[in-house]
Amino acid sequence: MGLFGPLAATTQFYLYGRRHCTAKGWARASANYDLGMLDTADLTSKVFIVTGANSGIGRCLSDYLASRGASLYMVCRNEARAEVAMREIRASSGNDKVHMLIGDCSLATDVRRVMQEFGNREQRLDGLVCNAGAITPTKTVTSEGYEVTLATHLLHGSYLLATLAMPHLRRCEAGPRVLFVSSGGMYNTPWPGWATANDAPASEYNQELAYAYAKRGQVLLAEAWASDPFFTGISIASCHPGWADTPGVDCWLGRGKAALAPLRTLWQGTEGIAWLCVCPQEEIQSGEFYLDRAPRTKHLSGPFFTEGTFTQNSPEEVSELMQAMRDATRMPG
Known part of the structure; x- marks a missing residue:
């Protein structure tokens, strides 16, 4: 393997991203589908949870779901910012069924409390969007002993939260779904x-690798659950927004984001995720990795943009990941 796999993965992801992940990529993809269907979706009988909901992609998605009448629960870490976002969304949408749940998705105690509070208000859940994120320049360990990027994106913010949401999702009779908002960064590892x-x-x-590890883990989690008969009836997919001009990208890359130009607007990054929230369930291929309403390759480490082997994990490695998360969260297998 040598250096070819890592070099191919990084280089080919950038070239792939230039075609598919920029604003031009969104324009090319969206020319082939009906943008108007999102404007007519009726979500007045639906219940959604969105994490990381007060800024960036999460905020844009929350605006959309509320505008279509959904009962929306915004999971946010900062109460003051959540309060402002909730009030703004209620005002712009005319929808008073917008609520906030305050919790840090890196902490199991917060995630468990958030789901308990949700269960006190609602029985059914139609859609869960695990979007909360965190990245730090130096290694940061939570009070519970886990690296914060891993805990937020994968261990507690996706695995534990979605596991606790399953009883509510099973009460939904019309297309329940779980979406893990991953990133093209996972192509690197x-x-x-x-x-x-x-x-x-x-x-x-390394902060970039920590982020990529967690994002690859989300893709593997969606794959594993999609193939598990226990989750039959619930659509589970990973997805990413492309290269969108979010506060997170601005903070992380600064002037370096020019290399990703033309960046997508927030809505262009969000639109494909919004579609996954509202499309008929039979149009979702569980276990797949979505961009712009379509499943995309999960690997780019082989010659000439083939999948290659460098970024692939063995079934044993995936099983070890799933067992590690079960052990860490003390959830049954």
């Missing part, structure tokens, strides 16, 4: 194993 992702020393920490 396979899942490295729990010891590397969570337990490596601070001296070996």
